[in-house]
Amino acid sequence: MFVDVIQWRFGNEITLIAEINVTADRITVYDDVLDGRFRDTLKLDNQTGFLTITDITDEQTGDYVLEVNGVEQKTFNVHISESVESVFVLEGNSVTLNSNFAVVIRWRFGNTLIAEINKQDDRFTVYDDVLDGRFRDRLKLDNQTGSLTITNITTEHDGVYKQETNFWTTEFFLAVFIEISVKEGDSVTLNSDITEMKRYGWIRWRFGNKKTLIAVINKRVDRFTVNNDVLDGRFRDRLNLDNQTGSLTITNITTEHAGVYKIKMMVSDSFSFKGFRVSVYAHLPVPVISRDYLSSSCSLVCSAVNVSHVTLSWYKGNRLLSSISASNLNISLSLPLEVEYQDKNTYSCVINNPVINQTQHLNITQLCHTCSDCCGPTEAVIRLVLSALVGVATVILLVYDIRSRRAEQHQAHIHTSET
Incomplete structure (x- = not known):
């Protein structure tokens, strides 16, 4: 088959990102598409048509489609296997870092040894007095699996945990959620704790259980993006991203914006994570x-x-x-x-x-004035009844008095006539 045109496309929208036109002797990479996420990362081999993505991040994960002469030939699904597993937990809760089976397992916090298992020697040890005792009475080591549980977690336990065996090392980044409460209509800033981003640094902000991407900074390609229109536009005109620090501000916040925010950062050639749980409260009426x-x-x-x-x-x-x-x-x-x-x-x-x-x-x-000043409904009814009875009695007495006087006058008139 004569190959005239080779094209590489990416994502659900099948965006053209690179092509070779043999007839025109032209090789082109379209690295400015899709907000520049491929800028300076695409290399196209003019002999084989192979496409290389360098310095890959999770923005470049997805489906890559190879087309030859306008016909789809193959699809490649690219994903990133994280070298560091992120674990998020609320302060005061417990978390278990799972282990793969091994005869010898060492757990470290940073570079400090905090627990180890040697099944061959039947030795299981936790070193919970290290680091000023921050782990005291908080570490539980599973003798069967080697998994490590940290209980009653505080921000002191935030950081990198390493599981080391004789054959491999697994890293976990434990991030303790920062709890933030705010009034509806106010603004809140979620701080990255970065003073200034370096040349090759990048940041991604995600929201909610579905981890929706809402903001991105990629210093290498000079990209600063806020995704205002995701999630039915609930963040439209409300997100402010600090280009220097990566901190994110949500303005005019409502209960729709309550939830979990996570930031993943590449800082000084290593990954870092932070998590925030934002609670939004409506204005209260006066009781x-x-x-x-x-x-x-x-x-x-x-x-x-x-x-x-x-x-x-x-x-x-x-x-x-x-x-x-x-x-x-x-x-x-x-x-x-x-x-x-x-x-x-x-x-x-x-x-x-x-x-x-x-x-x-x-x-x-x-x-709470007394009933001498006023009365309640029950007493008012009683008083009304008594007043009515007094009124009726007064009328009866008045009628009786009038009739008595008339009778006396009539008797006096008869007596006078007889005389």
């Missing part, structure tokens, strides 16, 4: 204090409607009296309190979440 007039005592109720992830509390001065919490979405909360009519203490009802609180102070004089 309402009302009185239950059906009760004979001064019974009060503090309430709030359409709230979630909040705590509603009664305070006497600075002392907590009672509280109730809710994690469900958009529910109503109410909390009762009974006080004495002549109570001189200060009471307040507070609704709060981790970033907002609203307080309503109790005005005892207004809500």
